[in-house]
Amino acid sequence: MTDAINVGLSIQRALSRALDVTANNIANMSTAGFRRERLAFGETFERLATPGQGLSYADAPSSYTDMNQGALKGTGAPLDVAIEGEGFLRVMTPEGERLTRDGRLALSPEGILKTVTGHDVLDAGGAPIALPPGGVPSIAGDGTISIGGRAVGQLGLAMAAGGLAREADGLFRPLGAVEAAAEARVAQGMIEGSNVDAISEITRLIEIQRGYERISKLMQSEHDREKGAIDRLTRT
Amino acid sequence: MRALQIAATGMAAQQKRVEVISNNMANMNTTAYSTRRAEFADLHYQQVRQTGAPTGATGTVAPAGVQIGLGVRAAAVSMDIAQGALRQTGGDLDMAIEGRGWFEIELPSGDSAFTRDGSFKQTAEGLIVTSEGYPLVPQVTIPQDARSVSINADGEVHAYFTGIADAQLIGRITLAQFTNEKGLEAIGANLFTPTEASGDAIVGDPGIDGRGRLRQGYLEQSSVDAVAQITDLIEAQRGYELNSKVISAADQMMASASQIR
Numbered sequence: 001m002t003d004a005i006n007v008g009l010s011i012q013r014a015l016s017r018a019l020d021v022t023a024n025n026i027a028n029m030s031t032a033g034f035r036r037e038r039l040a041f042g043e044t045f046e047r048l049a050t051p052g053q054g055l056s057y058a059d060a061p062s063s064y065t066d067m068n069q070g071a072l073k074g075t076g077a078p079l080d081v082a083i084e085g086e087g088f089l090r091v092m093t094p095e096g097e098r099l100t101r102d103g104r105l106a107l108s109p110e111g112i113l114k115t116v117t118g119h120d121v122l123d124a125g126g127a128p129i130a131l132p133p134g135g136v137p138s139i140a141g142d143g144t145i146s147i148g149g150r151a152v153g154q155l156g157l158a159m160a161a162g163g164l165a166r167e168a169d170g171l172f173r174p175l176g177a178v179e180a181a182a183e184a185r186v187a188q189g190m191i192e193g194s195n196v197d198a199i200s201e202i203t204r205l206i207e208i209q210r211g212y213e214r215i216s217k218l219m220q221s222e223h224d225r226e227k228g229a230i231d232r233l234t235r236t
Numbered sequence: 237m238r239a240l241q242i243a244a245t246g247m248a249a250q251q252k253r254v255e256v257i258s259n260n261m262a263n264m265n266t267t268a269y270s271t272r273r274a275e276f277a278d279l280h281y282q283q284v285r286q287t288g289a290p291t292g293a294t295g296t297v298a299p300a301g302v303q304i305g306l307g308v309r310a311a312a313v314s315m316d317i318a319q320g321a322l323r324q325t326g327g328d329l330d331m332a333i334e335g336r337g338w339f340e341i342e343l344p345s346g347d348s349a350f351t352r353d354g355s356f357k358q359t360a361e362g363l364i365v366t367s368e369g370y371p372l373v374p375q376v377t378i379p380q381d382a383r384s385v386s387i388n389a390d391g392e393v394h395a396y397f398t399g400i401a402d403a404q405l406i407g408r409i410t411l412a413q414f415t416n417e418k419g420l421e422a423i424g425a426n427l428f429t430p431t432e433a434s435g436d437a438i439v440g441d442p443g444i445d446g447r448g449r450l451r452q453g454y455l456e457q458s459s460v461d462a463v464a465q466i467t468d469l470i471e472a473q474r475g476y477e478l479n480s481k482v483i484s485a486a487d488q489m490m491a492s493a494s495q496i497r
Contacts (some may be wrong), residue, residue, distance in 0.1 A: 015489075017302070019239045019485065020237070020239050020242060022239075023238070023239035023479075024304065024305035024306065027242050027245050027479060027482075028246070028307075028308045029246070030475055031276040032275070032276070037305060061285065061302070062285070062301060063302045063304070075273075076318050077316050077317070104275060106418050107415050108416060108435075109432065111415050133413070133415050133438060147446075165303065167280070167281060168281065169277045169311070170277055198474065208485070209485045209489055212489045212492060213489070213492045216492040216495070220496055
């Protein structure tokens with residue numbers, strides 16, 4: 001195979017990965033607190049034997065999470081919270097501490113505050129939050145939870161300095177230290193929707209699809225050209 | 237190409253949402269029905285390239301990896317315990333709970349069930365029962381010769397008798413609370429039973445410890461908001477369509493790849 005076909009293949013591989021990422025964004029259009037993923041394209045340079053000459057392959061070396069705020073939706077449920085601004089809720093899983101923007105909270109039978117997927121929500125000090133029975137909790141902008149005017153706990157709002165890796169259930173694994181998020185505010189009775197924008201995802205989908213087909217055609221014509229050359233050369 | 241499977245999880249999730257919405261719509265006129273909501277969560281992420289993986293022999297590392305999510309799942313169908321509007325019925329034994337709390341009912345099996353549907357009736361013997369004939373707990377019996385019954389906000393049931401000016405206290409209605417109401421299991425007929433997740437019932441007088449108060453002569457209507465449900469339905473439908481577009485795009489891409497010879 002020639003270089004042109006190899007380069008084409010590398011582009012197709014990157015595009016099919018981009019399709020996977022777009023498909024996941026669209027699938028999670030209605031997932032509370034979901035953050036869309038984007039693929040960054042780049043090139044891989046291969047030096048040829050001839051000095052000064054090289055070949056570039058397309059590659060998708062990294063993806064990044066778009067942390068833009070999603071739209072807030074009022075639910076009226078007292079344990080639904082949305083975070084406004086940069087910051088996450090702190091959550092404890094069996095694998096260790098995680099961060100999430102998914103504020104659909106519930107109480108366990110023991111009165112411990114949990115996420116919709118069953119993980120403990122932590123306060124600023126990193127301890128689970130227990131609420132006394134009875135009374136509707138009210139949650140202030142700084143995360144303070146009070147029942148009947150008496151403060152009973154505070155949601156810990158945090159940021160990760162060293163980046164995040166994604167995990168299932170809307171969780172993010174902090175790669176470095178976790179620090180308090182001073183700018184973030186909590187809105188009670190609201191849920192932050194997914195930040196997936198249907199129009200831009202579908203545009204991206206069409207771009208990927210057309211790009212893929214274009215490269216297929218290019219590879220086909222390159223193949224035809226080579227075949228023609230071989231035919232002509234062998235006819236003599 | 238994982239896009240096909242990923243989009244399929246998206247379609248399945250939106251379909252579940254439509255099912256939940258249609259159940260809400262069907263119960264628009266059910267007394268004290270609480271709106272249900274389909275909750276989604278994203279599936280696992282495949283770390284195609286790890287962050288910090290070496291990129292060359294010179295010791296450089298990738299500052300960011302490639303992570304590809306594998307779709308979505310329906311995590312739960314939760315109940316929004318919101319107060320429904322109160323409708324005046326004038327019925328002596330119609331009760332609405334203003335605020336939180338549940339009426340306790342005794343099932344024929346002897347187990348307890350809980351409801352916010354306060355459309356009570358009385359048996360031939362005067363026992364207060366639900367529309368299905370299950371007695372209210374604690375049991376209250378209205379004397380045969382009572383002229384009328386009055387239930388106050390605190391749950392006290394008084395009866396008036398001909399010839400006696402003062403009302404007589406004949407019973408008391410209590411309300412149950414749960415630490416996690418969302419954990420109750422619906423068994424149909426507006427009834428719920430406690431589960432591990434909900435915790436046990438904490439019974440007490442209305443108006444105490446955050447329990448709601450009673451309102452005689454009113455019924456709580458379904459909390460289903462038709463407009464909100466319709467917009468949700470449209471959203472679900474569009475979501476389903478978008479996911480199916482991904483499937484056809486992936487299909488066409490695979491076809492164009494397989495046509496190369």
